[in-house]
Amino acid sequence: xxxxxxxxxxxxxxxxxxxxxxxxxxxxxxxxxxxxxxxxxxxxxxxxxxxxxxxxxxxxxxxxxxxxxxxxxxxxxxxxxxxxxxxxxxxxxxxxxxxxxxxxxxxxxxxxxxxxxxxxxxxxxxxxxxxxxxxxxxxxxxxxxxxxxxxxxxxxxxxxxxxxxxxx
Numbered sequence: 001x002x003x004x005x006x007x008x009x010x011x012x013x014x015x016x017x018x019x020x021x022x023x024x025x026x027x028x029x030x031x032x033x034x035x036x037x038x039x040x041x042x043x044x045x046x047x048x049x050x051x052x053x054x055x056x057x058x059x060x061x062x063x064x065x066x067x068x069x070x071x072x073x074x075x076x077x078x079x080x081x082x083x084x085x086x087x088x089x090x091x092x093x094x095x096x097x098x099x100x101x102x103x104x105x106x107x108x109x110x111x112x113x114x115x116x117x118x119x120x121x122x123x124x125x126x127x128x129x130x131x132x133x134x135x136x137x138x139x140x141x142x143x144x145x146x147x148x149x150x151x152x153x154x155x156x157x158x159x160x161x162x163x164x165x166x167x168x
Contacts, residue, residue: 001051002043002166010035039165046162053155061154068147075104075140082106082134091116093129102148103141105131 013033020027046057055065079097082088083106089095091112097104100122108116108130117135124131133141 002039006036006040006043009033010037010040042162042165046158053158057158058154061151061158064147064151064154068144068151071140071144071147075137075144078137078140079104079106079134082136088116088134098131100131102145103133104137104144105133108132 013030013035016026016030016033020030046054048054053061056062076097083092083095083097088106091108093107093109097106099105103121105121107124110128110130112132113120113130116132118132119135119138120130120132122131123129
């Protein structure tokens with residue numbers, strides 16, 4: 001990676017600087033090496049050692065990721081409350097939620113179709129379970145998908161900016 005290269009260049013630069021008194025060639029070599037510490041710091045602040053984009057790579061990314069986390073909690077809280085509602089509880093296959101097609105859904109028995117307000121996103125292999133997005137959750141799922149799109153756009157912007165800095 002570029003960051004690894006910058007670390008190596010910094011090490012070679014430091015070595016040449018430390019040994020330039022003993023070797024004139026290293027003195028000349030030292031002046032030709034540009035370790036680019038500002039670029040290295042930018043990469044350190046943007047990308048984790050594992051290669052993931054850090055949440056605080058930009059203020060906008062921080063905001064989006066916080067909103068996503070908040071929205072996920074809100075969706076999960078709403079679903080948990082809805083699973084205790086008698087009209088929903090009567091048709092729930094299991095009292096849990098899952099994600100299908102990037103949307104939070106709950107497993108419902110087939111006989112719940114039309115009796116519980118929502119959209120079907122998937123069925124089990126046996127056909128006995130429907131994975132339904134409850135109507136009350138739909139706007140929150142839509143908002144979460146919009147945040148996902150915003151996050152992807154911000155990630156692209158960050159990488160484009162970082163790539164331009166590397167190219168320069």
